[in-house]
Amino acid sequence: MNVRLTGVAVALGVLMTVVPRCFAAAKSAAPPAAAVLDAETLHGFDSEAGEALDLQSFGTITLTAARELARHDGPIMLDGVHWLLPVQAIALSPHGKLLSLGGIESVDVPLAVALARHRGPLALDGVARLSPAAAAALAELRAPLRLGGLTHLDSRVAAALAPHSGPLFLPGIDAPSPATAVGLARHAGPLQLDGVTRISYAALAALTRQPFGCQLGRLGGPRPAQAADDPLTSIERPLFAPAILHRSSPTTPPSPLP
Numbered sequence: 001m002n003v004r005l006t007g008v009a010v011a012l013g014v015l016m017t018v019v020p021r022c023f024a025a026a027k028s029a030a031p032p033a034a035a036v037l038d039a040e041t042l043h044g045f046d047s048e049a050g051e052a053l054d055l056q057s058f059g060t061i062t063l064t065a066a067r068e069l070a071r072h073d074g075p076i077m078l079d080g081v082h083w084l085l086p087v088q089a090i091a092l093s094p095h096g097k098l099l100s101l102g103g104i105e106s107v108d109v110p111l112a113v114a115l116a117r118h119r120g121p122l123a124l125d126g127v128a129r130l131s132p133a134a135a136a137a138l139a140e141l142r143a144p145l146r147l148g149g150l151t152h153l154d155s156r157v158a159a160a161l162a163p164h165s166g167p168l169f170l171p172g173i174d175a176p177s178p179a180t181a182v183g184l185a186r187h188a189g190p191l192q193l194d195g196v197t198r199i200s201y202a203a204l205a206a207l208t209r210q211p212f213g214c215q216l217g218r219l220g221g222p223r224p225a226q227a228a229d230d231p232l233t234s235i236e237r238p239l240f241a242p243a244i245l246h247r248s249s250p251t252t253p254p255s256p257l258p
Contacts, residue, residue, distance in 0.1 A: 035059035035080075039068055056080040056103075066091035079103045079126075089114035096120040105149075112137035121166075125149050135160035148172050158183025171195045181206035184214075191215070 037058035042065050045053060052075040055061075059080050061069070066088045069076055076095065079102035089111060092099060099118055102125040107115065112134040115122060122141060125148035130138075135157045138145065146169040153173055158180045161168065167190040174195055176184065181203035184191055191210055194217035199207075207214045 037061040037065045039064040041065075042068055050074045052077060061088065063088055063091055070094040073097065076100065084111060086110045086114035090117060093117040094119060098123065100125070102126045102148075107134050107138070109133050109137050113140070116140040118143065122146070123148065130157050132156040132160040136163075139164040142166060144169065146171075153180050153184075155179035155183050159186070162186040163188055165189045167192065169194075175199060176203050176207075178202035178206060185210045187212070192217070 035058055037055060037060070039062065045055075050073055053069075053072055054077045055069075056077050056079040058078070059082060061078065061081060070092050072095065075098040076092075077100045079100055081101060082103045082105065084101065084104060093114070096119045098121045100123040101115075102123065104124060105126045105128065107124065107127055107130065109131075115124075116138055118141060121144040123146040125146065127147060128149045128151070130147070130150065132154070139161050140163075142165060144167040145164060148169070148171050150170060151172045151174065153170065153176065155177065158176075162183055165188045168184075168187055169192045170184075171192070171194045173180075173193055175198040176193070176196065178200055181199075184193075185206045187210065190212045191207075191214040193207075193214065196216045199216070207216070
């Protein structure tokens with residue numbers, strides 16, 4: 001289900017929703033004996049320009065390796081890394097392609113400030129909680145941002161993410177509250193909520209005011225047997241259609257779901 005998604009957001013949506021698929025096609029070497037990725041070990045990976053580089057078997061990386069990785073002209077998968085120093089994130093920041101750091105579970109303000117300097121799309125699918133201060137720091141990122149590990153989004157965090165001007169992907173959010181939807185509607189870029197299956201009419205009304213486009217990919221299943229006054233329910237496609245018709249004009253169709 002789509003509420004006004006621009007062609008640019010569609011193209012970036014394809015990029016960010018295929019993060020899991022990159023692992024299968026990534027260029028990788030035999031599993032290393034050590035969990036630390038240093039410059040010497042990195043030289044053993046024979047990767048070509050544009051290829052995804054699968055480094056998820058490494059738990060930590062050296063600063064020198066981070067600087068060399070920044071020169072790679074293709075997606076980088078560092079999902080085995082569970083902690084990253086701000087200085088390492090800054091060293092990686094010139095990398096202009098997708099950087100996946102799915103193993104990082106916590107992002108404080110200093111790390112968020114450093115990660116926001118990344119020039120390419122950033123995927124932080126291991127982060128399950130985010131403080132408003134860290135969210136505000138991440139909002140400085142000028143590229144697509146994917147936070148796939150967030151299953152609940154506090155309204156303060158949603159408001160803190162609003163200044164982010166690139167596409168924002170929150171596939172783990174199932175049922176945004178009206179207050180959260182208000183914050184997300186102020187997001188300064190396209191919004192993709194592929195995991196939403198239930199939504200209140202108040203939250204839906206807020207999201208239809210998102211000026212850059214909001215995609216609700218999984219919304220539209222059969223209405224469950226619930227009380228008529230239940231404010232949180234699955235909305236059928238015919239009921240959702242008027243919100244599309246009066247809020248949007250014909251645009252490029254949304255990207256297919258993975």
